Amino acid sequence: MSGKLSDDALDTLFRNARTQNAWTDQPVSDDELRAIYDLMKWAPTSANMSPARFVIVKSKEAKEKLLPALTEGNKAKTLAAPATVVIGYDVEFYEHLPKLFPHDLTAKTWFNWSAEWAEAHAFRNGSLQGAYFMIAARALGLDCGPMSGFDMGKVEEAFFPEKNVKVNFLCNIGHGDPKGLFDRSPRFDFDEVAKIV
Ligand SMILES: Cc1cc2nc3c(=O)[nH]c(=O)nc-3n(C[C@H](O)[C@H](O)[C@H](O)COP(=O)(O)O)c2cc1C
Numbered sequence: 383m384s385g386k387l388s389d390d391a392l393d394t395l396f397r398n399a400r401t402q403n404a405w406t407d408q409p410v411s412d413d414e415l416r417a418i419y420d421l422m423k424w425a426p427t428s429a430n431m432s433p434a435r436f437v438i439v440k441s442k443e444a445k446e447k448l449l450p451a452l453t454e455g456n457k458a459k460t461l462a463a464p465a466t467v468v469i470g471y472d473v474e475f476y477e478h479l480p481k482l483f484p485h486d487l488t489a490k491t492w493f494n495w496s497a498e499w500a501e502a503h504a505f506r507n508g509s510l511q512g513a514y515f516m517i518a519a520r521a522l523g524l525d526c527g528p529m530s531g532f533d534m535g536k537v538e539e540a541f542f543p544e545k546n547v548k549v550n551f552l553c554n555i556g557h558g559d560p561k562g563l564f565d566r567s568p569r570f571d572f573d574e575v576a577k578i579v
Pocket residue numbers: 399400401402455456528529530531532551566567
């Protein structure tokens with residue numbers, strides 16, 4: 383187990399990390415996108431189910447497919463971003479548990495007995511993985527702009543034609559231009575939302 387990160391690293395991951403609305407021209411390489419995945423894949427999910435699925439929209443053609451699904455306020459910044467990650471979750475993730483959780487081959491049966499039960503686990507763990515993706519991107523010096531303002535049906539039709547994958551949220555990735563930032567909004571203090579019992 384390694385020790386606490388430096389204050390600089392904590393600033394990069396949390397205190398100075400902002401949701402970006404504008405992007406510089408600096409591109410994001412496919413190697414950087416793969417490096418994000420190769421970090422975040424190690425973060426935990428229930429029974430190692432790893433339900434998140436990713437489509438990374440970089441090409442002009444793919445951006446054109448995505449744009450009509452976005453709310454107006456999300457269009458220009460998504461067009462300008464070097465990459466937009468469509469983060470989905472596989473509601474049939476349990477089919478892969480023999481590979482992902484080999485030390486207990488009964489794990490598949492814990493999740494496939496009800497579609498609602500499976501979907502709740504896929505959404506919970508897929509959302510965690512979306513968050514891990516953003517933290518990994520920030521750890522690698524990239525900026526994020528998460529978005530839920532889009533038509534889910536249209537995004538699924540365009541990017542997840544296989545019916546077992548549902549969309550969770552989108553995230554622009556690149557190098558943020560601070561000109562697009564709002565002032566930092568307040569957060570709850572510990573005592574407003576947490577207690578130690
Ligand atoms: C899941 C998620 C969905 C969001 N959806 C949108 C969106 O559709 N459009 C938008 O402009 N901002 C969106 N945001 C941005 C949030 O408003 C922003 O992250 C929050 O206000 C915190 O900003 P900060 O990181 O700069 O402190 C979304 C953020 C998250 C995490």
